[in-house]
Amino acid sequence: MKAIVLIGMSGVGKTVKGKKLAKKLNFDFVDTDELIIEKNKMSIEDIFIRFGEEYFRKEEKEVFKRALTKKNCVISTGGGIILDKDNITLMRSEAVVFFLYDTLDNICNNLKNSHIKRPLLNTKGDLFSQLSNMSILREKLYINACHFKIDLTNKNDETIFNEIIDNYKTFNLLDI
Numbered sequence: 175m176k177a178i179v180l181i182g183m184s185g186v187g188k189t190v191k192g193k194k195l196a197k198k199l200n201f202d203f204v205d206t207d208e209l210i211i212e213k214n215k216m217s218i219e220d221i222f223i224r225f226g227e228e229y230f231r232k233e234e235k236e237v238f239k240r241a242l243t244k245k246n247c248v249i250s251t252g253g254g255i256i257l258d259k260d261n262i263t264l265m266r267s268e269a270v271v272f273f274l275y276d277t278l279d280n281i282c283n284n285l286k287n288s289h290i291k292r293p294l295l296n297t298k299g300d301l302f303s304q305l306s307n308m309s310i311l312r313e314k315l316y317i318n319a320c321h322f323k324i325d326l327t328n329k330n331d332e333t334i335f336n337e338i339i340d341n342y343k344t345f346n347l348l349d350i
């Protein structure tokens with residue numbers, strides 16, 4: 175079966191939830207950030223500092239393309255995956271794409287509890303306005319790239335996963 179791709183804002187829960195979803199489906203799990211870290215033997219933060227965002231985006235595009243050749247797999251992406259048009263075309267043709275949506279308040283709380291450093295977000299600054307600016311630029315891209323938007327607000331993981339799996343099954347039956 176086609177891969178499941180999770181997209182959405184940084185901090186919405188793509189990595190954590192993707193891992194759990196893969197386990198539930200008995201699918202493989204990959205995360206584009208983790209693939210980049212493995213390939214470069216360096217943290218995302220260090221890659222941004224040493225080589226810059228442009229290099230990171232090139233690496234992201236390459237590992238994502240490779241990941242999309244896999245079947246029966248959940249692929250969690252970095253929040254900026256949709257900044258590249260080719261990535262969007264490819265995910266839509268090769269996989270079933272789920273946009274994980276949550277309120278900016280909930281995303282802020284997630285990020286405050288996360289120990290992972292995100293170079294494009296300064297958790298010591300006004301996180302809400304940084305996220306708000308980012309989501310203004312990205313929201314339409316997530317909407318256009320996805321096959322299904324999943325609203326995470328006030329739902330537990332079990333409910334969220336069932337919603338994803340139901341839509342995934344329908345997609346595979348109809349191949350829409």
Ligand SMILES: Nc1ncnc2c1ncn2[C@@H]1O[C@H](COP(=O)(O)OP(=O)(O)O)[C@@H](O)[C@H]1O
Pocket residue numbers: 182183184185186187188189190191250284285287288289290331
């Ligand atoms: N299902 C979950 N269980 C526990 N914590 C979660 C869950 N989903 C999100 N979180 C919280 O949100 C933070 C960000 O999640 P993460 O998966 O890293 O987001 P993303 O990959 O979208 O940037 C995590 O560090 C964790 O604190």
Ligand SMILES: O=C(O)C1=C[C@@H](OP(=O)(O)O)[C@@H](O)[C@H](O)C1
Pocket residue numbers: 182183184185188189207218251252253254255291292293294
């Ligand atoms: O939003 C972004 O542009 C980014 C999100 C990060 O991944 P998460 O979405 O997992 O935080 C990571 O890829 C990098 O820091 C850039």
Ligand SMILES: [Mg+2]
Pocket residue numbers: 188189190205207250251252
């Ligand atoms: Mg992540």
